[in-house]
Amino acid sequence: MTDLVNADSLFFARTGMDPDKVERLIGEALSGMDDGELFLEYSQSEGVVFDDGRIKSASFDTGQGFGLRAVAGEATGYAHSGELSEAAIKRASSTVRAVASGHSGTLAEGPLGTNQALYTDENPLGKMDFAAKTALLAEIDAYVRARDSRVKQVTASISGEWRAIQIIRPDGKRVSDIRPLVRLNVSVVVGDDGKMEAGSSGCGGRTGYEAYFDPARWQGQADEALRQALVNLGSVAAPAGEMTVVLGPGWPGVMLHEAVGHGLEGDFNRKKTSAFSGMIGQRIAAPGVTVVDDGTLVDRRGSITVDDEGTPSSRTVLIEDGILKGYMLDRMNARLLGMRPTGNGRRQSFAHHPMPRMTNTYMLAGERDPQEIIGSVKRGLYAVNFGGGQVDITNGKFVFSASEAYLIEDGKIGPAVKGATLIGNGPDALTRISMIGSDLKLDDGVGTCGKDGQGVPVGVGQPTLRMDGLTVGGTA
Secondary structure (H helix, E strand, O other): OOOHHHHHHHHHHOOOOOHHHHHHHHHHHOOOOOEEEEEEEEEEEEEEEEEOOEEEEEEEEEEEEEEEEEEEOOEEEEEEEOOOOHHHHHHHHHHHHHHOOOOOOOOOOOOOOOOOOOOOOOOHHHOOOHHHHHHHHHHHHHHHHHHOOOEEEEEEEEEEEEEEEEEEOOOOOEEEEEEEEEEEEEEEEEEEOOEEEEEEEEEEEOOOOHHHHOHHHHHHHHHHHHHHHHHHHOOEEOOOEEEEEEEOOOOOHHHHHHHHHHHHEHHHHHOOOOOOOOOOOOEOOOOOOOEEEEOOOOOOOOOOOEOOOOOEOOEEEEEEOOEEOOOEOOHHHHHHHOOOOOOOEEOOOOOOOOEEOOOEEEEOOOOEOHHHHHHOOOEEEEEEEEEEEEEOOOOOEEEEEEEEEEEEEOOEEEEEEEOOEEEEEHHHHHHOEEEEEOOOEEOOOOEEEEEOOEEEEEEEEEOOEEEEEEEEEOOO
């Protein structure tokens, strides 16, 4: 977490605002409210896309602004502006006060401070020039094409972001954070005998660019993208019906994120619209299933030193040995539920209000050898990577498309299949987990979660899992 001196130089010395005057404005605007804050933000972002041997696009953007929130009971008033000035904050104050409507509350106690820093506060955007980034992408393009004559198209991209925030509460407390974010992506299209298939891979995290210039890092992503494309090129039609499904470690945790994670966010449970509402202390999953949301992992894409309300991030146990233990909570939903906030109040930018969101959500490892799990299946599906999916939070029903999957026949991995979809519902699927592998793996750092029109970076993960009796949609 950056110190207040650095944050002040961004939000006060640079703009000419007086911090004492701003604090008085916030105190007046939120007088009589239950909660609220001023959220200040300054960001820089850039990206370069290299497609088929040439630069397809390059961008650099800066942004700044504030969001002012007033909370009265269950009502929220929110105003935002890209103008950082005392006059703009004063105008916003009169707008958000309308939410009170005669409400007289006592301001909730502010979040406790933290000295824990989970990532560097250096700006990665200024450490590698444009020529170095384009040279890296050109090298990736040449590397992939040299690996296989069936390569028809290569797209490589690298992007970075540097975001500084400061949160000012009506009692004058201030919390600051500086968040870097870098991502590298490689996509490959291969063709043979008139058939074309694609594969992609990427990695990222809250670090500088240096790690992604390491050949061992980018070559691994290039090799994986090519491998996936070639696997799909040789795939056969997927079977359909009810069968045993083995999920691979790592990125398949996105199914857990969507089918279960969103249902454990505090707002859905406070409003009783989640399939898990009112079930704390009850068994909702098979024995051995433990799921956590952990925003404290160093340098991970989904990690945050503090959330966007100023609450320190935490490791929250959601499900322990199959028993529902808790929810992911922001300040408002925690207060209304009589619980403690867990550091999950997140927003896309100053133009968005905070709400309960996941950070890094994953299932802990079990004790089974992954090969033992595959060997236990007479006939089934081994799903290694997922593409898109849809989930209904109210009942947990989901449909997920497997971008890489294989048949399992007599305990051995068989041919790759294309067009497989997994159909079910989250609460039921949790009870169908019969074997949990010892190979917990987190994704490589590419996840972005959407909710109510807002996107935030997240992480997912899990070990190899055996799930019995899932419905598989296919084309065979």
